[in-house]
Amino acid sequence: MSRFWSERVAGLEPYKPGEQPQVSGMVKLNTNENPYGPSPQVLAALKAHITDDLRRYPDPESTQLRDALAQRFSLNRQQVFVGNGSDEVLAHVFHGLLQHPQPVLFPDITYSFYTTYARLYDVSYRMIPLDENFALNVEDYRQPNGGILIANPNAPTGRFLDLSALRSLLRFNTDSVVVVDEAYIDFGGQSAATMIADFPNLLVVQTFSKSWSLAGMRVGFAMGQEPLIEALNRIKNSFNSYPLDRLAQQAAVAALQDVAWFAKTTQAIVDSREQLTQGLVDLGFSVLPSAANFLMVSHPRPAREICADLRSKHIFVRHFAGGRIDNWLRVTVGLPEENHRLLLALQAMLVS
Numbered sequence: 633m634s635r636f637w638s639e640r641v642a643g644l645e646p647y648k649p650g651e652q653p654q655v656s657g658m659v660k661l662n663t664n665e666n667p668y669g670p671s672p673q674v675l676a677a678l679k680a681h682i683t684d685d686l687r688r689y690p691d692p693e694s695t696q697l698r699d700a701l702a703q704r705f706s707l708n709r710q711q712v713f714v715g716n717g718s719d720e721v722l723a724h725v726f727h728g729l730l731q732h733p734q735p736v737l738f739p740d741i742t743y744s745f746y747t748t749y750a751r752l753y754d755v756s757y758r759m760i761p762l763d764e765n766f767a768l769n770v771e772d773y774r775q776p777n778g779g780i781l782i783a784n785p786n787a788p789t790g791r792f793l794d795l796s797a798l799r800s801l802l803r804f805n806t807d808s809v810v811v812v813d814e815a816y817i818d819f820g821g822q823s824a825a826t827m828i829a830d831f832p833n834l835l836v837v838q839t840f841s842k843s844w845s846l847a848g849m850r851v852g853f854a855m856g857q858e859p860l861i862e863a864l865n866r867i868k869n870s871f872n873s874y875p876l877d878r879l880a881q882q883a884a885v886a887a888l889q890d891v892a893w894f895a896k897t898t899q900a901i902v903d904s905r906e907q908l909t910q911g912l913v914d915l916g917f918s919v920l921p922s923a924a925n926f927l928m929v930s931h932p933r934p935a936r937e938i939c940a941d942l943r944s945k946h947i948f949v950r951h952f953a954g955g956r957i958d959n960w961l962r963v964t965v966g967l968p969e970e971n972h973r974l975l976l977a978l979q980a981m982l983v984s
């Protein structure tokens with residue numbers, strides 16, 4: 633607190649990102665990063681663009697990248713928006729599309745940045761409880777609202793809401809924007825992007841941070857019909873004309889060109905997820921069905937203790953203290969050898 637702070641600053645509750653520990657030899661399964669690096673073609677493209685051209689501003693419209701995304705999703709350039717990570721895209725969504733008299737609806741257990749943005753932009757919201765198995769029932773969203781925001785697969789539960797359920801939600805909710813945050817869609821879900829032509833109020837948000845292994849480059853994007861994208865452009869161009877630097881634009885374009893690397897690495901993570909699930913079940917864990925690159929798990933032994941115990945062995949997983957998921961841990965799927973080390977540590981700890 634400082635006397636120089638405005639009331640607004642004093643009232644913020646900033647998001648707390650997962651820890652980035654600097655321990656050599658650690659097993660880092662706490663922030664859902666991709667254990668496989670980006671495509672070698674991405675690294676080559678980056679090196680090729682470290683030139684004197686860096687003195688120039690980047691393309692403010694990220695045209696090449698938006699064209700590449702439009703092609704991948706069978707859209708046109710005007711239906712694609714890019715930002716500095718999907719966090720920035722989501723911020724512009726709150727600012728530009730969700731500030732209405734009625735509250736925005738989202739699940740009680742979801743990405744905690746949503747409440748942070750709602751506070752930052754004075755957006756009223758109502759949290760709709762997931763059921764006792766952390767499943768989302770779209771019927772709960774049949775109520776007046778100023779927008780609906782669903783992470784699919786949801787985070788941190790990993791549960792996927794199938795497209796038929798999402799379609800029924802879109803059918804009964806045509807007068808406010810429905811945002812689907814698909815940060816984890818490439819690990820086994822089906823994207824709602826295929827429904828964009830049918831629903832003028834649908835906005836789909838994705839990121840290069842997880843499946844494309846580029847968390848460090850900060851590239852996210854949104855797809856929807858042109859009026860929604862135009863709203864985001866109006867916000868962006870009132871905020872920062874150049875959210876993506878030259879290297880970030882090139883890295884993302886190069887990533888999209890190496891679909892083989894993307895397919896191989898995402899499939900490896902899906903395969904490891906299934907193996908890790910079995911290993912955890914064998915140790916007495918309950919594991920939620922996951923379509924993401926992480927697992928939400930619970931054990932008769934308190935989650936907090938397991939988390940601390942793993943931490944002392946330099947294995948990092950995520951515990952969300954307090955509330956309904958206090959006895960759950962979110963475990964990122966790592967490399968096979970990292971998952972193995974996790975299972976060995978858990979076995980030593982839990983099986984006596």
Ligand SMILES: *Cc1c(COP(=O)(O)O)cnc(C)c1O
Pocket residue numbers: 716717718719720743783787813815838839840841847850851852
């Ligand atoms: C990781 C994540 C994001 C943010 O991704 P960035 O593109 O790195 O900003 C957005 N939504 C959810 C649900 C996430 O888990």
